[in-house]
Amino acid sequence: MNSVEAIRARHSVRNYRPEKIEEEKVALLKEKIRELNRRGNLNMQFIEDAGKTFNKLLNKFMGLGSAPSVIACVGKDIDNLDQRVGYFGEQLVLYAQSIGLNTCWAGTFNKENIGAEVLDDERLVIAIAIGYGADQGRPHKSKTADQVSEAAGERPDWFERGVEMALLAPTAINQQKFLIKLNADESVEFIDKGGVLSQIDLGIVKYHFEVGREGGGSL
Numbered sequence: 001m002n003s004v005e006a007i008r009a010r011h012s013v014r015n016y017r018p019e020k021i022e023e024e025k026v027a028l029l030k031e032k033i034r035e036l037n038r039r040g041n042l043n044m045q046f047i048e049d050a051g052k053t054f055n056k057l058l059n060k061f062m063g064l065g066s067a068p069s070v071i072a073c074v075g076k077d078i079d080n081l082d083q084r085v086g087y088f089g090e091q092l093v094l095y096a097q098s099i100g101l102n103t104c105w106a107g108t109f110n111k112e113n114i115g116a117e118v119l120d121d122e123r124l125v126i127a128i129a130i131g132y133g134a135d136q137g138r139p140h141k142s143k144t145a146d147q148v149s150e151a152a153g154e155r156p157d158w159f160e161r162g163v164e165m166a167l168l169a170p171t172a173i174n175q176q177k178f179l180i181k182l183n184a185d186e187s188v189e190f191i192d193k194g195g196v197l198s199q200i201d202l203g204i205v206k207y208h209f210e211v212g213r214e215g216g217g218s219l
């Protein structure tokens, strides 16, 4: 499964089967996390037993309590940490999809119960529930390309492909509050139109756009 295929297959999954992720896949995830942490200057952590991470009232209402494991997205609180978490965390989400796992980004979770290691200069930004889904989720309701993008002149194919992939990105409460602008010199700007956790969204959207522009490489 390449990155475009993983983007098309991924949907948030909030109900999980009880089985744990098997050792070989845990090893693959940990290896991927190591690589992404190095590239993104992050300290993301795979936490095998989600325990009481999702015991908030909202989780009981929305689901996620059944997730067997969780990824704690932690990093040094510099250089736009939220955006970096989105950009590199989404690569982990898509990699997980490609090895048969399901995920859900989760801004609502119990920061004490997750059991992450957070150093003095670090911040715990968000969690990602992970495991085998009871289902594969479903496509989200989406804005149109015109609602989230603007071009100074013609819209080249690579731009259209990037925007298409960006529209498939997960965003907090499915807000899709971003604008992708193509300038006359062919540079691309990503504008945060505000909203909850919208800088994380923007990092995710940037990665999806790049996958579309480049036509889908390996994960």
Ligand SMILES: Cc1cc2nc3c(=O)[nH]c(=O)nc-3n(C[C@H](O)[C@H](O)[C@H](O)COP(=O)(O)O)c2cc1C
Residues within 6 Å of the ligand: 010, 011, 012, 013, 014, 062, 064, 104, 105, 106, 107, 108, 109, 126, 137, 138, 139, 140, 168, 169, 170, 171, 172, 173, 174, 197, 200, 201, 204
């Ligand atoms: C930054 C961020 C925070 C999110 N927080 C939660 C959450 O706390 N609980 C939840 O059930 N879903 C959460 N989601 C999942 C979104 O609701 C979901 O991505 C969106 O509805 C689009 O659906 P899709 O992921 O299936 O494409 C979050 C997503 C993002 C990107």
